[in-house]
Amino acid sequence: MTSRSSENATTAPAGAGSTDPAPSLANRYGAPKRPLGRRLKIGLGAGALVVGVGLAAYAGIANTHQINYDDVAFQIESETSAQVTFHVEKNAADVVQCGVQVLDDTYAVVGWKTVTLEASGENGRESTRRTVDVRTEYLGVSGNVGDCWSL
Numbered sequence: 001m002t003s004r005s006s007e008n009a010t011t012a013p014a015g016a017g018s019t020d021p022a023p024s025l026a027n028r029y030g031a032p033k034r035p036l037g038r039r040l041k042i043g044l045g046a047g048a049l050v051v052g053v054g055l056a057a058y059a060g061i062a063n064t065h066q067i068n069y070d071d072v073a074f075q076i077e078s079e080t081s082a083q084v085t086f087h088v089e090k091n092a093a094d095v096v097q098c099g100v101q102v103l104d105d106t107y108a109v110v111g112w113k114t115v116t117l118e119a120s121g122e123n124g125r126e127s128t129r130r131t132v133d134v135r136t137e138y139l140g141v142s143g144n145v146g147d148c149w150s151l
Contacts, residue, residue, distance in 0.1 A: 067096055067148045072129065074102075074143030082111060084143035085131040090150075092122040098148040100132055102140035111136035111143075 026032075036044075072085040082102045090096050095118055102111035111134040120126055134143065 067094075067150060069098060069145050069148045071144040076102075076140055076143075077133075079139045080136055082134050082136055082140050082143045083131060084134055084145070085129065086145045087127065087129045088117060088145075088148060089125060089127045090117065090148075092120045092124055092126040095119050095151045096148055097151060099146040100134055100143065101146045102134050102136050102143045104138055105141045110138045110140050112146075 068089040070087045072087050074085070075083045077083060084100050084102070086098065086100065088096065088098060095116065098115045098117065100113045100115055101109050104110045113132055113134045115130060115132055117128055117130070
């Protein structure tokens, strides 16, 4: 009668190589990632700082050409006329146009007028208040500035 040896039960299958679990996990999932080097961390930090300063400078420059406008008042004169008063703050050197509109009770535009605010030739910001008459096709119920833009 032949007996089996206990060695046969613990041997690895053919071609499996080492029985150590670490190399088989590294082969299956890849080697662990190396940490970032000190030079790379400094370079990434410096790059992020440069981008942040650039964005802050751009925001400061872009904000100088900003146009602010507010509705002050409106008065419906008749079925064919309205008066709208508004306030605009802009750069003094910029020419700005504003679209003034009159709306009916369904928010449809029944009157529209484009108002041009000329450059004053001064430096810095300036504030202007304008009152304009707007012709309407139908009876309006409100008047306001739809938008202002720089030319």
